[in-house]
Amino acid sequence: MKYQSQKIALAYFAVALALFAVQVTLGLVLGWIYVSPNFLSEVLPFNIGRMLHTNSLIVWLLLGFFGAAYYLVPEESEREIHSPKLALLQLAIFVIGTAGVVVTYLFNLFDGNFLMGNGGREFLEQPLWVKVGIVVAALIFLYNISMTVLAGKKTAITNILLLGLWGLALLFLFAFYNPSNLGLDKMYWWYVVHLWVEGTWELVMASILAFLMLKLTGVDREVIEKWLYVIVATALFSGILGTGHHYYWIGTPGYWQWIGSIFSSLEVVPFFGMMAFAFVMVWKGRRDHPNKAALLWSLGCATLAFFGAGVWGFLHTLHGVNYYTHGTQITAAHGHLAFYGAYVCLNLAIISYAMPHLRGRDPYNQVLNMAAFWLMSAGVVFMTFTLTFAGTVQTHLQRVNGEAYMDVQDQLWLFYAMRFGSGVAVVLGAVLFIYAMAFPRREVIEPGYNQPAE
Amino acid sequence: MTVAARPQPDTLPGELLMWVLILSELLVFGAGFAVLLGLRLTDPPGFAAAQVRLDQPVAAANTALLITSGWLAARGLAAARSGAAARCRISLLAAALLGCGFLILKAHDYAALADQGIGMESHPFFTFFFLLTGFHAAHVAAGILLLIGVAWSAQPAGVEVATAFWHMVDLIWVLLLPVVYLL
Numbered sequence: 001m002k003y004q005s006q007k008i009a010l011a012y013f014a015v016a017l018a019l020f021a022v023q024v025t026l027g028l029v030l031g032w033i034y035v036s037p038n039f040l041s042e043v044l045p046f047n048i049g050r051m052l053h054t055n056s057l058i059v060w061l062l063l064g065f066f067g068a069a070y071y072l073v074p075e076e077s078e079r080e081i082h083s084p085k086l087a088l089l090q091l092a093i094f095v096i097g098t099a100g101v102v103v104t105y106l107f108n109l110f111d112g113n114f115l116m117g118n119g120g121r122e123f124l125e126q127p128l129w130v131k132v133g134i135v136v137a138a139l140i141f142l143y144n145i146s147m148t149v150l151a152g153k154k155t156a157i158t159n160i161l162l163l164g165l166w167g168l169a170l171l172f173l174f175a176f177y178n179p180s181n182l183g184l185d186k187m188y189w190w191y192v193v194h195l196w197v198e199g200t201w202e203l204v205m206a207s208i209l210a211f212l213m214l215k216l217t218g219v220d221r222e223v224i225e226k227w228l229y230v231i232v233a234t235a236l237f238s239g240i241l242g243t244g245h246h247y248y249w250i251g252t253p254g255y256w257q258w259i260g261s262i263f264s265s266l267e268v269v270p271f272f273g274m275m276a277f278a279f280v281m282v283w284k285g286r287r288d289h290p291n292k293a294a295l296l297w298s299l300g301c302a303t304l305a306f307f308g309a310g311v312w313g314f315l316h317t318l319h320g321v322n323y324y325t326h327g328t329q330i331t332a333a334h335g336h337l338a339f340y341g342a343y344v345c346l347n348l349a350i351i352s353y354a355m356p357h358l359r360g361r362d363p364y365n366q367v368l369n370m371a372a373f374w375l376m377s378a379g380v381v382f383m384t385f386t387l388t389f390a391g392t393v394q395t396h397l398q399r400v401n402g403e404a405y406m407d408v409q410d411q412l413w414l415f416y417a418m419r420f421g422s423g424v425a426v427v428l429g430a431v432l433f434i435y436a437m438a439f440p441r442r443e444v445i446e447p448g449y450n451q452p453a454e
Numbered sequence: 455m456t457v458a459a460r461p462q463p464d465t466l467p468g469e470l471l472m473w474v475l476i477l478s479e480l481l482v483f484g485a486g487f488a489v490l491l492g493l494r495l496t497d498p499p500g501f502a503a504a505q506v507r508l509d510q511p512v513a514a515a516n517t518a519l520l521i522t523s524g525w526l527a528a529r530g531l532a533a534a535r536s537g538a539a540a541r542c543r544i545s546l547l548a549a550a551l552l553g554c555g556f557l558i559l560k561a562h563d564y565a566a567l568a569d570q571g572i573g574m575e576s577h578p579f580f581t582f583f584f585l586l587t588g589f590h591a592a593h594v595a596a597g598i599l600l601l602i603g604v605a606w607s608a609q610p611a612g613v614e615v616a617t618a619f620w621h622m623v624d625l626i627w628v629l630l631l632p633v634v635y636l637l
Contacts, residue, residue: 230471230474234478265485
């Protein structure tokens with residue numbers, strides 16, 4: 001760690017990992033509810049659990065991105081963070097907001113109150129006061145990071161990272177606009193949801209991946225930047241109009257079916273680009289970096305993002321297919337592998353890379369971390385397959401044969417049971433990862449093998 | 455895609471990102487043409503009946519305008535390379551002017567269809583007609599701005615990027631013409 005203020009990242013990563021634990025634990029509970037639908041139905045109804053599962057995912061991924069920015073921007077810009085105090089204030093706002101959200105959801109406090117109550121829009125359920133808090137925190141963050149970058153060296157990595165983070169914050173403003181027309185409501189809703197995960201977050205992903213490749217492989221910055229620009233160009237080209245693949249059945253004009261189908265089919269290109277980028281860099285790289293775990297997570301991220309976001313996304317993106325599969329377990333399969341591959345693995349990669357520096361040690365206990373990668377990834381991949389098969393059967397029985405929803409759900413029991421099993425593996429993997437990050441102190445890999453990371 | 459660290463004389467001419475854009479555009483328009491031709495198979499008489507409503511002489515005039523404009527843009531690049539800034543500017547601005555002519559005729563085309571009460575939802579053919587020609591016209595407008603922008607400094611590198619884009623706009627029109635207007 002070259003700059004003291006990089007230490008801020010440690011606090012962000014710690015909170016992120018704590019929420020990660022909450023997210024996967026709730027995932028396990030929800031997985032069990034699919035198997036045994038009355039489980040906890042009084043204490044934690046399914047809709048509440050699902051809100052907490054998705055909201056905690058988004059918040060911890062965002063905290064991971066913020067942590068990553070606080071870690072890598074000083075190194076790239078070659079100066080300390082503008083104001084470490086503001087960074088901690090920003091984190092405090094997020095923690096208070098998250099706690100407020102959890103309490104509000106769990107006990108359904110202030111139901112119907114415009115300021116304090118549940119907002120009621122899927123994924124954007126946060127009460128208004130929390131949304132305002134998110135905007136204030138985002139403004140603090142953007143001010144802090146932008147001031148640091150503006151005063152220091154500007155690199156392609158920080159430019160793209162800032163572009164992604166600014167875009168992410170500005171698009172969140174659409175969360176405040178909720179027209180009473182349900183079709184328009186959904187149209188603007190996707191400006192946040194789609195243009196985050198298939199637009200601005202991809203820029204964040206590409207830039208963090210580029211930083212990791214730069215550090216881990218030692219390939220020239222010039223080469224990495226060229227890849228980065230191409231990936232970002234293809235991501236924006238396909239992703240912005242790719243929003244159309246959410247406009248098939250919400251009441252928007254029919255031409256969106258073709259715009260959405262054609263542009264979103266190309267969304268696989270940037271994900272393929274990121275996978276090719278990661279592997280080509282590792283093959284070309286001359287540096288034998290000791291942090292093998294960070295490299296494993298980086299390669300796993302690029303690969304699983306390509307399959308989860310790219311391939312599984314394409315599976316049901318054409319409107320002729322989506323007419324049948326919309327809202328079935330196919331969507332759940334895609335959602336799980338895409339988020340895991342693209343954004344969970346990315347965060348765990350940068351955390352794996354940064355932790356040894358943040359805690360002043362050499363890469364340690366990589367075996368545990370790498371075992372966590374394989375356990376968690378195998379779990380999510382198996383889950384994706386069970387849900388894909390469940391979704392295929394569901395599509396046929398429900399959408400082709402016209403059987404009733406709950407009758408079909410009964411017949412999917414076996415898939416849900418297997419999915420629960422894979423969920424157990426994911427939770428164990430997550431626990432192992434957190435343990436490997438937080439606890440072991442002495443085990444250092446053999447001396448002489450180490451080279452200082454730049 | 456090459457990952458060569460430094461551009462060598464025999465590597466990709468022009469700007470890598472422009473080539474990425476050109477390839478992406480060709481993919482999108484290519485997919486659009488393929489779907490249009492595919493849908494036509496499901497209803498040949500309906501598509502034929504829709505197509506006769508188009509004004510083919512205007513399309514022919516637009517083709518002539520764009521191809522001439524492309525030639526002028528290429529002359530502009532040659533002039534920029536030989537350092538003749540004034541000649542470069544005249545060629546590029548003339549190319550942009552013909553592009554404006556294309557847009558005027560296109561607007562006339564759309565107005566004529568609107569007078570017949572034809573819109574995007576009238577028939578699948580018209581959905582694609584408006585999508586493809588509309589996207590293309592938007593690129594013509596962007597290309598005009600690009601040409602005017604690079605004419606300002608008349609530097610070979612910038613002119614090369616803008617003319618590459620302009621030739622793509624040209625190429626897409628030449629592919630669009632048979633698929634949408636003639637076949």
